[in-house]
Amino acid sequence: MKTIIEPFRIKTVEPIRITTRDERAKLLQEAGHNVFLLNAEDVLIDLLTDSGTSAMSQNQWAAMMQGDESYAGSRSWYRFEASVKDIFGFEHVIPTHQGRAAERILFGITCKEGDVVPNNTHFDTTRANIEYTGAQAVDVVIPEGREPATFHPFKGNVDLEALENLISSVGRERVPMILITVTNNSGGGQPVSMENVRAVSKIARAHKIPLYLDACRFAENSYFIKLREKGFAAKSVKEIARELFSYADGCTMSAKKDAFANIGGFLCTNDPDLARQEKDLLILTEGYPTYGGLAGRDLDAIAVGLQEVLEEDYLRYRFASTRYLGEHLSSAGVPIVQPPGGHAIYIDAKSMLDHIPPSRFPGQALACALYLEGGIRGVEIGSVMFGKKDPDTGAGIPAAMELVRLAIPRRVYTQSHIDYVVEVLVEVHRKRESLRGLEITYEAPFLRHFTARFKEA
Numbered sequence: 235m236k237t238i239i240e241p242f243r244i245k246t247v248e249p250i251r252i253t254t255r256d257e258r259a260k261l262l263q264e265a266g267h268n269v270f271l272l273n274a275e276d277v278l279i280d281l282l283t284d285s286g287t288s289a290m291s292q293n294q295w296a297a298m299m300q301g302d303e304s305y306a307g308s309r310s311w312y313r314f315e316a317s318v319k320d321i322f323g324f325e326h327v328i329p330t331h332q333g334r335a336a337e338r339i340l341f342g343i344t345c346k347e348g349d350v351v352p353n354n355t356h357f358d359t360t361r362a363n364i365e366y367t368g369a370q371a372v373d374v375v376i377p378e379g380r381e382p383a384t385f386h387p388f389k390g391n392v393d394l395e396a397l398e399n400l401i402s403s404v405g406r407e408r409v410p411m412i413l414i415t416v417t418n419n420s421g422g423g424q425p426v427s428m429e430n431v432r433a434v435s436k437i438a439r440a441h442k443i444p445l446y447l448d449a450c451r452f453a454e455n456s457y458f459i460k461l462r463e464k465g466f467a468a469k470s471v472k473e474i475a476r477e478l479f480s481y482a483d484g485c486t487m488s489a490k491k492d493a494f495a496n497i498g499g500f501l502c503t504n505d506p507d508l509a510r511q512e513k514d515l516l517i518l519t520e521g522y523p524t525y526g527g528l529a530g531r532d533l534d535a536i537a538v539g540l541q542e543v544l545e546e547d548y549l550r551y552r553f554a555s556t557r558y559l560g561e562h563l564s565s566a567g568v569p570i571v572q573p574p575g576g577h578a579i580y581i582d583a584k585s586m587l588d589h590i591p592p593s594r595f596p597g598q599a600l601a602c603a604l605y606l607e608g609g610i611r612g613v614e615i616g617s618v619m620f621g622k623k624d625p626d627t628g629a630g631i632p633a634a635m636e637l638v639r640l641a642i643p644r645r646v647y648t649q650s651h652i653d654y655v656v657e658v659l660v661e662v663h664r665k666r667e668s669l670r671g672l673e674i675t676y677e678a679p680f681l682r683h684f685t686a687r688f689k690e691a
């Protein structure tokens with residue numbers, strides 16, 4: 235059979251509510267043209283993020299009932315630790331309430347003013363947590379990774395020459411670690427090849443710099459390797475994931491993505507001294523090292539989710555549904571980052587709205603238009619999220635790309651929801667010339683996209 239179906243049936247349903255266009259126009263105005271500030275109840279199809287929005291399985295819910303809420307050394311903790319070690323293979327596992335807590339602890343200990351941390355592309359909280367320590371976050375993705383229309387099987391790969399040049403220009407003592415984000419979220423959800431991870435690991439070891447993976451979407455990246463890289467077709471996704479982690483010294487992980495959990499994360503390392511310092515800091519703000527800010531039942535949901543996300547029936551369906559959205563948009567003439575990523579489709583707002591300059595935030599304008607037209611919520615990944623200001627002149631420096639991400643929550647929406655999304659997008663694309671740019675009226679000192687307010691320019 236050609237049709238790839240959802241490998242599950244639906245047992246619990248959550249109603250969603252349609253609003254009128256007039257209501258949405260008013261709500262958008264009240265939210266300062268920032269979709270983060272809308273009430274979720276007023277959103278019909280919520281593609282803001284795939285983070286924490288997954289539908290859990292019956293086995294995860296059953297595991298939650300067995301959650302052991304003991305403060306120290308609970309059974310849930312040991313099940314969580316065993317599941318993480320089974321796949322990730324690192325010696326020390328430190329639970330956190332989500333990915334950015336793992337980042338804050340890791341960078342808080344290892345980074346300082348004047349340091350430089352390379353990554354294929356830092357995602358928002360990673361960049362912000364590095365910059366918060368005074369260190370600099372530098373993106374070294376291959377050139378194809380910054381060109382939306384260019385096809386490449388592993389567009390998330392690190393540019394090895396740029397990495398080597400960066401290390402030799404700043405000196406290895408100023409590079410506390412090298413990061414690789416799998417899959418590359420800011421750059422279209424694009425995968426990194428095993429060959430590239432191996433090569434980065436070789437460079438890291440030669441310079442005695444630790445290599446860390448930002449592992450949020452490790453299962454999707456591993457499945458891309460299975461499908462696209464020579465020599466991996468016959469391997470299981472778990473074997474591929476284990477090999478991927480074997481080249482690293484540690485990782486940060488948000489269990490809100492490829493672990494089907496609504497909350498949670500962890501930090502791993504093979505360095506016992508670092509693990510001790512991390513646990514000390516964990517106790518200060520997150521919690522005791524056998525729960526790290528999570529309930530026992532959350533640890534159990536993650537323990538099960540990490541294994542489920544490696545099932546190939548699930549991954550085949552996951553990729554088919556993302557690709558379905560990408561191919562329908564693309565064949566209707568909507569410019570997207572090619573090829574489709576694992577967890578999301580990214581619309582190239584710079585190309586679609588070429589009458590709106592980056593200084594007027596074409597991605598933000600498009601995100602607002604999707605909500606206004608059809609109650610769909612996506613997220614801008616462009617100059618609102620990653621734009622900078624010139625420290626001397628105060629002039630805006632635009633991001634590498636102006637994208638709107640339509641992230642697909644795991645196991646949540648059906649094909650007819652996606653057909654509706656396509657229909658709305660095609661309509662917005664038809665009206666694209668009528669869209670107007672935006673100006674910022676309020677912004678926070680960091681991670682401004684979450685709370686900024688705008689007015690029409």
Ligand code: P71
Nearest residue numbers: 283284285332333334357359419448450488490
């Ligand atoms: C995503 C998120 C979370 C988010 C970001 C922006 C708007 C809405 C939601 C979080 C990531 C991530 C990577 C690669 C670390 C984190 C932090 N992504 N690395 O994509 O994608 O994890 O959210 O658990 O703290 O929507 P955390």
